[in-house]
Amino acid sequence: MEIRVSGMVQGVGYRPFTAELAEELGIRGKVKNAGGIVEITASGEKQAMEEFLRRLCVSAPAGARVDQVEKVEIQLLDPSAYEGFLIEDSTPGEESMRLLPPDLATCAECEKELFTQGNRRFHHPFISCAVCGPRYSILKRVPYDRDRVTMDEFPMCADCAGEYQRPYDRRRHAQTICCPDCGPELSGIAGAYLDGIYLGNAKKDVGEAALEEAIYQIRNGGIVAVKDIGGFHFVFLPEDVPAERLRELKHREAKPLAVCFPSLEAVADHCAISVEEERLLCSAARPIVLLEWHRPLPDGILKGSSRIGAMLPCNPLQMLLTRELGPLVMTSGNRGNEPIITHTVEMQGLLKEGCPDYILTHNRRILSPLDDSIYQVVPLSDGSHVTQILRRARGIVPDPILLNEELNTEKFAAGSDLKAVFAFGKGKAAYLSPHFGDLMEFSCVQAREREIDRMKDLFSFAPKVRVGDLHPGYISAQGVEKRIQHHYAHVLSVMAEHGCKGPILGLAFDGTGYGTDGRVWGSEFLLCSRERFEKAGSLRPVVFPGGDAAAKRPALALAAYLRAAGISYGDPVLDAALESGIHTVENCSMGRLFDAASAILTGCKENTYEGQSAAELEVLAEQANEAYPLTLPRISSKGMLFGDGPALIAAIYQAVQQGVDRSELALGFHHAVAQFAVEMAGHIAKENQMDRIALSGGCFVNRILLRETVLPLRERGYTVLLNEKVPCGDGGLALGQLWGM
Numbered sequence: 001m002e003i004r005v006s007g008m009v010q011g012v013g014y015r016p017f018t019a020e021l022a023e024e025l026g027i028r029g030k031v032k033n034a035g036g037i038v039e040i041t042a043s044g045e046k047q048a049m050e051e052f053l054r055r056l057c058v059s060a061p062a063g064a065r066v067d068q069v070e071k072v073e074i075q076l077l078d079p080s081a082y083e084g085f086l087i088e089d090s091t092p093g094e095e096s097m098r099l100l101p102p103d104l105a106t107c108a109e110c111e112k113e114l115f116t117q118g119n120r121r122f123h124h125p126f127i128s129c130a131v132c133g134p135r136y137s138i139l140k141r142v143p144y145d146r147d148r149v150t151m152d153e154f155p156m157c158a159d160c161a162g163e164y165q166r167p168y169d170r171r172r173h174a175q176t177i178c179c180p181d182c183g184p185e186l187s188g189i190a191g192a193y194l195d196g197i198y199l200g201n202a203k204k205d206v207g208e209a210a211l212e213e214a215i216y217q218i219r220n221g222g223i224v225a226v227k228d229i230g231g232f233h234f235v236f237l238p239e240d241v242p243a244e245r246l247r248e249l250k251h252r253e254a255k256p257l258a259v260c261f262p263s264l265e266a267v268a269d270h271c272a273i274s275v276e277e278e279r280l281l282c283s284a285a286r287p288i289v290l291l292e293w294h295r296p297l298p299d300g301i302l303k304g305s306s307r308i309g310a311m312l313p314c315n316p317l318q319m320l321l322t323r324e325l326g327p328l329v330m331t332s333g334n335r336g337n338e339p340i341i342t343h344t345v346e347m348q349g350l351l352k353e354g355c356p357d358y359i360l361t362h363n364r365r366i367l368s369p370l371d372d373s374i375y376q377v378v379p380l381s382d383g384s385h386v387t388q389i390l391r392r393a394r395g396i397v398p399d400p401i402l403l404n405e406e407l408n409t410e411k412f413a414a415g416s417d418l419k420a421v422f423a424f425g426k427g428k429a430a431y432l433s434p435h436f437g438d439l440m441e442f443s444c445v446q447a448r449e450r451e452i453d454r455m456k457d458l459f460s461f462a463p464k465v466r467v468g469d470l471h472p473g474y475i476s477a478q479g480v481e482k483r484i485q486h487h488y489a490h491v492l493s494v495m496a497e498h499g500c501k502g503p504i505l506g507l508a509f510d511g512t513g514y515g516t517d518g519r520v521w522g523s524e525f526l527l528c529s530r531e532r533f534e535k536a537g538s539l540r541p542v543v544f545p546g547g548d549a550a551a552k553r554p555a556l557a558l559a560a561y562l563r564a565a566g567i568s569y570g571d572p573v574l575d576a577a578l579e580s581g582i583h584t585v586e587n588c589s590m591g592r593l594f595d596a597a598s599a600i601l602t603g604c605k606e607n608t609y610e611g612q613s614a615a616e617l618e619v620l621a622e623q624a625n626e627a628y629p630l631t632l633p634r635i636s637s638k639g640m641l642f643g644d645g646p647a648l649i650a651a652i653y654q655a656v657q658q659g660v661d662r663s664e665l666a667l668g669f670h671h672a673v674a675q676f677a678v679e680m681a682g683h684i685a686k687e688n689q690m691d692r693i694a695l696s697g698g699c700f701v702n703r704i705l706l707r708e709t710v711l712p713l714r715e716r717g718y719t720v721l722l723n724e725k726v727p728c729g730d731g732g733l734a735l736g737q738l739w740g741m
């Protein structure tokens with residue numbers, strides 16, 4: 001019998017599992033990787049073969065996912081030619097859907113060995129087995145095998161070679177197998193300075209000495225750049241002094257920093273953890289999960305946030321560091337919006353500038369830069385919850401999103417310029433790239449281009465159509481043949497996840513997007529099918545200063561809204577510019593409405609990271625005992641419904657002057673926006689006889705807005721669809737672009 005197994009069956013120990021199962025059942029034959037699938041030739045007694053086929057599906061190893069088992073009855077020329085069951089060398093192959101493994105967190109068995117004195121892999125920073133360790137980040141070509149990953153640069157010693165071949169060994173055919181005698185090696189680099197001037201590398205430590213020096217540096221308040229699976233992290237104790245130094249380097253003045261805890265118990269010591277949040281923390285992806293804290297960390301880490309971005313160690317090096325030092329800040333090793341650094345030489349450039357204080361690196365090459373994935377769980381008042389992925393990266397990429405029907409052609413989707421993520425679509429699969437930050441940074445553009453070429457090679461993509469955003473100035477959309485409006489793509493991303501062709505009412509609330517009328521959109525109520533959309537409503541367009549400044553400076557949004565309400569902001573130059581209409585644009589972005597409210601209530605003067613003012617407004621609203629009653633009135637014009645944002649901002653402005661509590665106004669603002677969304681959606685859906693509503697766009701990361709929109713719509717009888725597998729922000733746009741016809 002010939003058997004083809006498709007799914008996530010490479011890099012997860014599926015071949016040794018198959019061989020051991022066959023040996024247990026007395027089946028002869030062979031197994032090999034072919035392209036992205038597993039091919040098996042097997043011969044045995046009828047009952048044994050039936051059990052073999054059953055267990056190939058139901059007993060697959062951790063990390064594997066069997067999507068299909070195809071079998072063909074054949075007459076083997078000579079069954080006796082097979083002595084037992086062999087694992088053969090891999091060969092190229094063709095399959096309708098190629099699945100390649102993401103990087104997998106260190107398993108419990110390897111973690112136990114890591115800390116067992118006397119074990120030959122005690123404190124070995126590269127310990128792994130057939131079901132854990134780096135995968136996609138080190139894969140050079142398919143099929144997944146030792147000579148096709150960057151571990152091929154480290155020949156196995158005799159002991160590791162024996163384990164690699166030994167039946168029933170955890171490391172049988174584990175392509176990342178190594179030990180201190182034959183694997184990659186840690187090294188540490190420190191700089192030498194005189195009167196603040198960099199003189200060169202002071203020393204280079206090797207192996208355990210490098211690890212010990214890194215621990216010493218961190219314990220004494222230093223910042224260490226640590227090369228992990230997907231690139232460098234900056235690592236330091238959760239204390240104010242190193243945090244402020246790091247913020248200066250990264251130009252990250254206000255954004256909270258993620259913390260890696262040594263154990264789930266350590267997380268629980270600081271944060272409340274729900275069942276779903278625990279599941280995410282302990283999953284193979286080991287993502288960052290945003291958790292409510294009950295024991296705060298220093299303000300230099302949290303910057304006023306009510307939540308901690310918590311994660312558990314995903315690799316041996318992180319386990320060694322946190323076991324010794326306790327909770328550690330681990331933030332992406334880069335400058336600001338640049339890609340995460342993967343090369344030691346590039347990190348040495350920062351060492352010359354005095355930060356970090358030490359580099360803990362190794363000589364295993366990383367082929368794809370991968371940041372940490374991020375999730376949040378939003379509880380609803382009826383006891384249910386919404387799980388949102390905010391960044392889809394390490395531990396998930398390149399696992400595709402499976403669609404319920406085939407795409408009409410093979411496509412490339414360019415995504416957006418912010419939170420840049422591209423995608424390839426082939427058959428029933430959408431393959432999203434890692435996250436690349438802001439394409440205004442040339443280094444991000446370069447990293448993105450390299451990953452496009454890499455994914456083309458690994459997956460044999462040959463797209464017939466390239467799709468991008470409607471914005472004429474987007475870097476990501478250069479050279480595309482087809483363009484899809486930004487907010488329509490947001491709604492399409494939800495439709496793609498749920499296999500929906502429409503008709504459906506989509507609410508797309510975000511910071512900015514180029515509209516079909518040349519205005520800045522961002523509060524859209526769209527009647528959508530897979531083929532087309534029609535705008536049915538939004539916020540009332542308001543005249544804004546042109547350019548990108550309004551997205552950076554909430555005060556500009558406030559000035560624009562006050563002027564539209566007939567109130568002078570008090571800045572004669574700005575008032576005159578808005579009055580003249582020179583270099584202005586009409587804007588109906590929900591993100592800018594949040595900016596205007598935040599400028600009044602929190603005093604946020606600058607968005608040093610995307611969504612900062614809205615995040616600060618949400619934190620303020622959470623402190624309120626009750627909501628001050630506010631409304632976002634609906635008005636009608638030219639057959640379309642609009643929300644009167646200027647009226648809402650004017651009401652808040654006047655209430656502040658009357659001394660109303662700002663937290664109550666912040667909560668009242670959230671409730672007013674949510675009520676407006678629910679009432680508008682209900683009216684439009686009823687008029688158009690629709691019972692399904694999709695919510696997307698970055699504003700729906702706001703938990704208050706999400707909670708106060710989802711349940712009321714459900715209570716009115718609507719089916720509410722949300723992004724679950726891709727971010728609701730621009731990181732999910734590429735999926736929507738693929739789904740559009």
